[in-house]
Amino acid sequence: MNALSPAAEGLLIPFAGTTLGSACVFFIREQLGTTVQRVLTGFAAGVMTAASVWSLLIPALEQSEETMGRLAFIPAVVGFLPGIFFLLLLDELIPHLHIGSDKAEGIKTRLSSNTMMLLAVTLHNIPEGMAVGVVYAGVRYGSISAAGALALAAGIAIQNFPEGAIISMPLRAGGMSRKKAFLLGTLSGAVEPVGALLTIMAAGIIVPAMHYLLSFAAGAMIYVVVEELIPEMSEGEHSNVGTISFAFGFAVMMILDVALG
Numbered sequence: 001m002n003a004l005s006p007a008a009e010g011l012l013i014p015f016a017g018t019t020l021g022s023a024c025v026f027f028i029r030e031q032l033g034t035t036v037q038r039v040l041t042g043f044a045a046g047v048m049t050a051a052s053v054w055s056l057l058i059p060a061l062e063q064s065e066e067t068m069g070r071l072a073f074i075p076a077v078v079g080f081l082p083g084i085f086f087l088l089l090l091d092e093l094i095p096h097l098h099i100g101s102d103k104a105e106g107i108k109t110r111l112s113s114n115t116m117m118l119l120a121v122t123l124h125n126i127p128e129g130m131a132v133g134v135v136y137a138g139v140r141y142g143s144i145s146a147a148g149a150l151a152l153a154a155g156i157a158i159q160n161f162p163e164g165a166i167i168s169m170p171l172r173a174g175g176m177s178r179k180k181a182f183l184l185g186t187l188s189g190a191v192e193p194v195g196a197l198l199t200i201m202a203a204g205i206i207v208p209a210m211h212y213l214l215s216f217a218a219g220a221m222i223y224v225v226v227e228e229l230i231p232e233m234s235e236g237e238h239s240n241v242g243t244i245s246f247a248f249g250f251a252v253m254m255i256l257d258v259a260l261g
Contacts, residue, residue: 010136010153011193011200014128017157018192021164022185025172028165035241038233040162042242045229046249047159048128048221054257055152056131056218059144060211079212083127083219090123091227127220128156129192133199134213140200141207147260154260155253160189 057076064072135152138144168185172178199206206213233242 010149011132011196013150013153014132014156014160015189015193017160018164018189019186021161021166022168022182022188024165025168025178025181025185028169034236035239037166038235038239038242039245040166041229042233042245043249043252044159044162045225045233046246046251047155047253048225048229049246050250050253050257051131051152051155052218052221052225054254055135055148055155056214056221059135059138059148060214060218063143063211063214075211076215079215080219080222083216083221084223086216087123087127087220087223087227090126123224125189125191126195127217127224128160129195130199131217131221132156132192133196134206134210134217136196137200137202137206138210138214141210143207143210148257151253151257151260155256156192158252159249160192164189 057080060076060079061072064075068074132149132153135144135149139146139149164185167188168181171181171184176184230242230246233246
């Protein structure tokens with residue numbers, strides 16, 4: 001466990017983002033407005049897209065170039081596409097609601113909307129926890145810089161903040177107590193540090209395939225952006241606020257990764 005201690009703070013940073021976002025339920029009385037949700041969701045989508053490129057795909061390509069030269073794209077593609085299809089499969093196996101939408105109406109008769117919402121967020125958090133675990137495994141074995149891993153963890157924490165708020169606020173608006181809404185919003189992010197820790201503990205096995213796993217995590221995160229976040233930030237009446245927020249989120253994560261990496 002001593003070998004894991006340098007990464008402990010990094011694993012908890014994204015979870016802290018979810019916790020802080022969920023805490024908004026104590027300070028904001030009304031449910032988040034449509035425009036605010038678009039801003040937060042667009043920003044989160046930008047952060048995740050930039051993290052997928054700078055923190056995952058580019059390091060994967062750089063690692064492959066050392067041994068494969070111009071064919072370095074092969075591990076990236078071979079990892080990226082299964083990452084997309086893995087989340088697509090989970091999406092089919094675990095029916096869920098898109099946050100803020102009224103999809104999956106038939107399933108609501110079997111599961112409450114709150115349960116469906118938590119399932120959706122858990123699905124979102126799988127690739128994020130995987131990404132953090134993979135990069136810190138890379139730090140442990142010297143293939144990725146600690147600063148670069150910290151940038152990814154910070155970027156995911158930034159996008160987890162609005163996610164926590166978007167979960168806890170509707171729960172409160174639906175009649176749930178503030179404490180319970182906060183607790184459930186916080187627990188929605190618990191899969192991230194757990195998944196990341198398990199990934200690091202298996203680092204000795206995954207290091208030879210690190211470039212594939214980085215690409216896999218990137219594909220999974222891009223799936224969440226395209227399938228979930230972009231439709232949510234564009235839902236309803238046409239507005240450019242989601243697109244602008246996406247641009248700022250992308251820029252912030254790019255700056256973090258380049259400056260710290």
